[in-house]
Amino acid sequence: MSEETLTNLSREERTFAPPADLAASANVTAEAYDAAAGDSEVFWAEAAERLSWDQTWERVLDWDNPPFAKWFVGGRLNAAYNCVDRHVEAGNGDRVAFHWVGEPADDKRTITYSDLQAEVSRAANALVDLGVKAGDRVAIYMPMIPETVVAMLACARLGAPHTVVFGGFSSDALASRLVDCGAKVVITSDGGYRRGSASALKPAVDEARAKASGEGFDVEHVLVVRRTGQEVSWDDAVDVWWHDVVDNASAEHDCEFFDSEHPLYVMYTSGTTGKPKGILHTTGGYLTGTSYTHNAVFDLKPETDVYWCTADVGWVTGHSYMVYGPLANGATQVMYEGTPDAPHRGRWWEIIADYGVTIFYTAPTAIRTFMKQGREIPDGFDLSSLRLLGSVGESINPEAYMWYREVVGGERCPIVDTWWQTETGQIMISPLPGVTAGKPGSAMTPMPGIEVDVVNDDGESVPNGSGGYLVIKEPWPAMLRTLWGDDDRFKETYWARFRKLGYYFAGDGAKRDDDGDIWLLGRVDDVMNVSGHRLSTTEIESALVSHPKVAEAAVVGAADETTGQAVCAFVILRDSAGDGGADIVEELRKHVQKEIGAIAKPRQILVVPELPKTRSGKIMRRLLKDVAEHREVGDVTTLADGAVMDLISKGVSSGK
Numbered sequence: 001m002s003e004e005t006l007t008n009l010s011r012e013e014r015t016f017a018p019p020a021d022l023a024a025s026a027n028v029t030a031e032a033y034d035a036a037a038g039d040s041e042v043f044w045a046e047a048a049e050r051l052s053w054d055q056t057w058e059r060v061l062d063w064d065n066p067p068f069a070k071w072f073v074g075g076r077l078n079a080a081y082n083c084v085d086r087h088v089e090a091g092n093g094d095r096v097a098f099h100w101v102g103e104p105a106d107d108k109r110t111i112t113y114s115d116l117q118a119e120v121s122r123a124a125n126a127l128v129d130l131g132v133k134a135g136d137r138v139a140i141y142m143p144m145i146p147e148t149v150v151a152m153l154a155c156a157r158l159g160a161p162h163t164v165v166f167g168g169f170s171s172d173a174l175a176s177r178l179v180d181c182g183a184k185v186v187i188t189s190d191g192g193y194r195r196g197s198a199s200a201l202k203p204a205v206d207e208a209r210a211k212a213s214g215e216g217f218d219v220e221h222v223l224v225v226r227r228t229g230q231e232v233s234w235d236d237a238v239d240v241w242w243h244d245v246v247d248n249a250s251a252e253h254d255c256e257f258f259d260s261e262h263p264l265y266v267m268y269t270s271g272t273t274g275k276p277k278g279i280l281h282t283t284g285g286y287l288t289g290t291s292y293t294h295n296a297v298f299d300l301k302p303e304t305d306v307y308w309c310t311a312d313v314g315w316v317t318g319h320s321y322m323v324y325g326p327l328a329n330g331a332t333q334v335m336y337e338g339t340p341d342a343p344h345r346g347r348w349w350e351i352i353a354d355y356g357v358t359i360f361y362t363a364p365t366a367i368r369t370f371m372k373q374g375r376e377i378p379d380g381f382d383l384s385s386l387r388l389l390g391s392v393g394e395s396i397n398p399e400a401y402m403w404y405r406e407v408v409g410g411e412r413c414p415i416v417d418t419w420w421q422t423e424t425g426q427i428m429i430s431p432l433p434g435v436t437a438g439k440p441g442s443a444m445t446p447m448p449g450i451e452v453d454v455v456n457d458d459g460e461s462v463p464n465g466s467g468g469y470l471v472i473k474e475p476w477p478a479m480l481r482t483l484w485g486d487d488d489r490f491k492e493t494y495w496a497r498f499r500k501l502g503y504y505f506a507g508d509g510a511k512r513d514d515d516g517d518i519w520l521l522g523r524v525d526d527v528m529n530v531s532g533h534r535l536s537t538t539e540i541e542s543a544l545v546s547h548p549k550v551a552e553a554a555v556v557g558a559a560d561e562t563t564g565q566a567v568c569a570f571v572i573l574r575d576s577a578g579d580g581g582a583d584i585v586e587e588l589r590k591h592v593q594k595e596i597g598a599i600a601k602p603r604q605i606l607v608v609p610e611l612p613k614t615r616s617g618k619i620m621r622r623l624l625k626d627v628a629e630h631r632e633v634g635d636v637t638t639l640a641d642g643a644v645m646d647l648i649s650k651g652v653s654s655g656k
């Protein structure tokens with residue numbers, strides 16, 4: 001991306017200063033923010049004091065062999081002890097850890113920190129009986145039920161790295177992950193509830209186990225939670241019921257302490273840009289990074305806040321900001337099993353009202369879906385408990401930001417737009433709610449202790465007002481340590497682009513505005529080159545979403561004989577717009593021209609009912625590009641709904 005990057009986003013001039021009362025009592029105040037600007041090792045060493053260490057570290061950072069970092073070298077701790085036991089020991093055992101809400105109405109559970117301690121200890125004892133030892137990998141393929149979190153923490157307690165695989169993934173996706181990380185045990189359930197009915201999980205595990213066996217890899221045990229009560233096939237040599245072995249195990253378990261660099265988990269990326277990568281996170285640095293950022297970005301007051309992160313635990317946001325960060329901080333959370341539209345389209349708002357949720361963290365894709373349905377739905381619920389809103393996963397278009405702010409946040413809640421990746425483990429760029437005056441659409445500034453820059457092809461910082469590549473210049477505590485079993489791919493993917501400078505290359509394009517604030521522009525691979533002009537997907541999509549009839553948009557560059565590449569757009573209309581009218585395509589083309597310029601005017605606009613998204617809700621532009629260039633559609637294994645691509649391809653071939 002170059003300095004020619006077009007600039008409609010920076011025409012957005014609204015800013016929203018922190019509410020005075022929040023700023024006055026914020027976890028990170030303006031003074032603390034300024035004070036953090038010094039030595040980052042000193043800063044992170046102080047942040048690590050948030051945790052309880054069995055043995056303190058001798059060295060904060062070992063970067064002698066880049067890009068392989070070691071943080072808090074020589075320190076020893078247990079992640080589960082930090083997330084659970086120490087809160088009980090501090091007298092907070094009666095505090096609610098989770099208000100769990102099942103999808104079937106009235107299916108609820110309240111789990112205190114004491115309850116969690118007993119459950120995690122039982123599960124840890126049961127896993128030991130199944131032969132799990134420190135260093136063994138355990139796969140978790142579960143719905144959003146409390147046992148999922150218990151399973152993760154039990155693994156962490158034993159030093160057995162977990163790999164959580166989305167419950168929505170196929171047996172193929174599960175099998176390849178089982179083999180890739182060599183999982184000894186799989187923890188699953190008979191099924192889970194989604195959209196009003198019970199869907200099965202166990203059959204996919206049986207299939208995946210058979211496929212893995214075919215490749216010479218045998219899973220030793222499958223531990224099965226009974227959630228729905230549906231029929232399951234059973235192999236006595238392998239399968240065990242959770243209620244048999246966990247419920248009968250002792251609720252006492254003395255935990256062992258592990259090296260700060262002991263592996264905590266492997267998480268596969270969402271696969272938006274290609275084959276998923278097995279990201280390895282370790283213990284001390286990861287827990288420091290997630291605990292600090294969760295406290296700073298969400299301004300959590302553990303005694304009074306009710307925090308809800310809507311992410312599925314099967315992606316990294318569920319790990320860092322539903323399990324490890326919030327639990328390390330002693331938060332009270334909501335955890336919801338089902339979809340936002342079951343049994344009615346106001347379910348999320350109803351949950352916020354019922355539990356008095358104060359901090360809410362979700363993804364732009366969800367916000368745009370609610371925009372599509374209309375504000376009447378959230379307007380029917382009392383959302384006055386909310387005090388802070390967060391966004392993650394993609395750029396939030398200014399239009400969606402304003403809707404979120406006005407309709408959900410009642411114009412009083414600051415919005416934190418958090419940029420980070422599976423690889424970064426922790427939030428890297430975000431406004432701080434008590435410090436930063438937020439701008440709709442901008443992730444704003446790097447977190448304290450983090451060195452982010454926007455650079456040109458030669459790795460030089462670009463001046464304000466220009467675009468380039470997003471890089472991270474210094475190691476950070478929750479950074480990935482490698483790709484599981486593949487150091488070479490780790491070096492190649494993230495460190496080769498700016499090898500001489502030693503920068504981490506994030507793969508995203510970004511721009512600094514005239515104030516130096518950061519705007520994410522989409523994947524570098526998705527940047528379009530139209531007649532020599534570089535155009536960002538995010539900017540054109542935001543222009544389309546700013547049209548009153550449009551709810552969502554995805555833009556790709558398709559090969560074009562005259563212009564090199566041409567802009568192709570796929571749009572979803574708001575329900576209130578009906579079919580958009582006969583001239584909708586021309587109307588939208590003109591709108592983009594007015595908002596950005598003639599060069600960005602899409603060659604083609606397709607009105608579609610749905611967009612292809614990953615299970616974590618990100619638009620898969622590479623598949624749309626295949627459609628726009630009339631190619632066979634590529635790897636769809638991480639797609640949430642396979643049928644979507646057929647719908648879109650049909651629309652294209654019929655010329656609609």
Ligand code: ATP
Binds near residue numbers: 276391395417507
């Ligand atoms: P893969 O690496 O397999 O293609 P992925 O990159 O989609 O998958 P994740 O690690 O879940 O997998 O997503 C990280 C990416 O999400 C970032 O690189 C960025 O493109 C995007 N992203 C996350 N948060 C934001 C945000 N607040 N603003 C803009 N983009 C964001």
Ligand code: MG
Binds near residue numbers: 273
């Ligand atoms: Mg990625």
